[in-house]
Amino acid sequence: MHHLVVTTRPPPRCRELAALADEALAFHRTLPGYAPTPLHDLPALAEDLGVASLRLKDESHRFDLNAFKVLGASFAIHRWMADHPGEWRVTFTTATDGNHGRAVAWAARRLGAEAVVFIPAHASPARIAAIEAEGATVELVEEGYDAAVRAAHEAAASEGWVAIQDTASPGYEEIPEWIAAGYWTHATELEPLPHGPDAPDVDLVLLHAGVGTWAAAIAAYYWHRYGERRPRIAIVEPSTAACVLAGALTGRPVPIDASRRTIMAGLDCALASSTALAALHHSVDAFFTIDDRWSLAAMRRLAMPRAGDPQVVAGESGAAGLAGLLALTSEAALEPVRRHLSLDDTSRVLVWSTEGATDPDHWAEVVGRPVPA
Ligand SMILES: Cc1ncc(COP(=O)(O)O)c(C=O)c1O
Known part of the structure; x- marks a missing residue:
């Protein structure tokens, strides 16, 4: 399934987000061990896919946390503490499919604060253990991610905890905006190349979405920095959890039936973030969905590259952007998306x-070899 946007326009609150993002970047630079994550060039894969170039930003080493999410959680907790000086006996809570919860636990522990993390009971034991290893209390929720979000908000209200949630709903917008501002660092790290001062050295960017907060943050970055000279942007989601596409089609967040699981656990969400959807709705060029087999193919291709390309360890959700490109360059049903994005042998593509x-x-199990040390 796909949806094409013919007339795009800048997302709302771009300037406010940019100001917060400057603050977030300055904060991230103070974190011990902070360093921009690598950008890889994949010339062999670009050749196989028939595009001019393919670059991939690799989050597998972010603070030894294995994912980008800490950029948002750490800044939101920092901001909350700055607004509440002296409140050191705070408990932070959140819901997660894995990465965001681990990030909240990590950021809370840095400050000596407690964290309680709600996670679907079907989450992988390794992801649950990684959260516990950061000292957080983990609460298993029988239903999926969206029930975990409700449980975290209810617990925050009844226990006096602070919810650091990466998805917005009416009346709960400020903290998700801080998280989005933290995610901008991800895009700023690509300056000055390929994010040059006047124009990006990129024609097409594929952003994968769970609730859409990360994609909305990166799309806002491109509009703010480049305006009409921004690259074309496409949002890719698992076909069984396409809540951002559903929201883009109806113009507001609508719950979808996400009872069929996707292996892309971080993207397995049934309801888009209200503010992310408002930002993405008209500001990106296309929304489309992919089956899990494309994520498996992307993980394997990155793990076992053709000569000339580096090896990249990408998880199921991490590989989703490249998975989108693999689908886009081979599925006949995606031809209208391909055309709309002007994807051809001159395209310089960026995935994350x-x-x-x-x-x-x-x-x-997927790759057929152990994770490299
Ligand atoms: C690895 C990974 N990539 C992408 C996303 C998508 O972020 P968002 O939920 O803001 O759309 C997530 C969300 O948890 C994730 O864990």
Whole structure:
């Protein structure tokens, strides 16, 4: 399924987000061990896919946390503490499919604060253990991610905890905006190349979405920095959890039936973030969906590259951007999307691998070899 946007326009609150993003970047630079994550060139894969160039930003080493999510959680917690000086006995809570919860636990522990993380009971044991290893209390929720979000908000209200949630709903917008501002660092790290001062050295960017907060943040970055000279942007989601596409089609967040699981656990969400959807709705060029087999193919291709390309360890959700490109360059049903995005042999494409092997056993099973040390 897909949806094409004919007349795009800048997302709302771009300027406010940019100001917060400057603050977030300055904060991230103070974190011990902070360093921009690598950008890889994949010339052999670009050749196989028939595009001019393919670059991939690799999050498998972010603070040893294996995912980009800490950029948002750490800044939101920092901002909350700055607004509440002296409140050191705080408990932060959140819901997660894995990465965001681990990030909240990590950021809370840095400050000596407690964290309680709600996670679907079907989450992989490795992802649950990684959150516990950061000292957080983990609460299993029988239903999926969206029930975990409700449980975290209810617990925050009844226990006096602070919800650091990466998805917005009416009346809960400020903290998700801080998280989105933190995600901008991800895009700023690509300056000055390929994000040059006047124009990007990129024609097409594929952003994968769970609730859409990360994609909305990166899309806002491109509009703010480049305006009409921005690259074309496409949003890719699992076909069984396409809540951002559903929202883009109806113009507001609508719950979808996400009872069929996707292996792309970080993207397995049934309701888009209200503010992310408002931002993405008209500001990107296309929304489309992919089956899990494309994520498996992307993980394997990155793990076992053709000569000339580096090896990249990408988890199931992390590989989704490249998975989208694999589908786009070979599925006949996606031809209208391909045309709309002007994807051809002159295209310079950028994808983001947003996590490493966050479920190492599953990665090893998919790839047929252990996770490299
Ligand atoms: C690895 C990874 N990539 C991408 C995303 C998508 O982020 P968002 O939910 O803001 O759309 C997530 C969300 O948890 C994730 O864990």
